[in-house]
Amino acid sequence: LGPDNGGDKGVSRLHATIQYSNHGIVLIDLGSTNGTMLNNYRLAAEQPYLLNNGDEIRCGDLLMHIFFEKPQTT
Template sequence: MLNLKPSSDSDRRTLKFLEKNPSLSQSLLEDCGPNLSQVATIIEPVLNASSRCEVSSFYIQAVTTGRTAFLTTNLPDDRATQVTSVGASWLIGRNNTCAISIKSTSISRCHAVIGHCPDRGFYIMDVGSSNGTFVNCRRLAALEQKLLNDGDLVELSHTRVEFFISGRRSRTPAHQDTQV
């Protein structure tokens, strides 16, 4: 699959991540080129996301290279990293078909969506959940889209999650209450 030679510990960790997530390998290599160190600059924050958590043990990290976007999370098990498929939106909820499935009775079957617009960044939208979606302690109205910033606190009902953004050309403006 990959004929790349790791030259550092970071490169070795990146290669291991790519081997575990082959569906991402092609997209990342197309976006970053065959230079493993370039890909490592995208993957290294993914591998260290849990160490950024300050108020929750859970995180969702949005990763973009400009053309490619995906999410990583340690929900529902804070010991393992889950990687979503490459896309532009990801459903979060209790249903097994959700990109991020959380088995908690306080989470609706289809609770919220995280989306990505290349020109504006990542956003979250509550899709009519019973117990609400909150960003930085402010409840979102159903179908309200809220731009997300690196470090935002997202609450899906009673589940607290820190939201991080990494990658090249990712949107990381100052905190603001901007609607999409």
């Protein structure tokens, strides 16, 4: 995650990443200047945090809500 031309204040060029791991989907702050918040908790840099449905991520002025959808079965 990083800024685009939208000009979100407080978002570093390389702010955070969302990755798939053996435990699920994780959020990792990449040592950003202003930090990354997960549900109002400031993340330690370079540490994976498991994401859950409904989680709130804040990077500077950018606010995101995470929602997971189950794949349709046939």
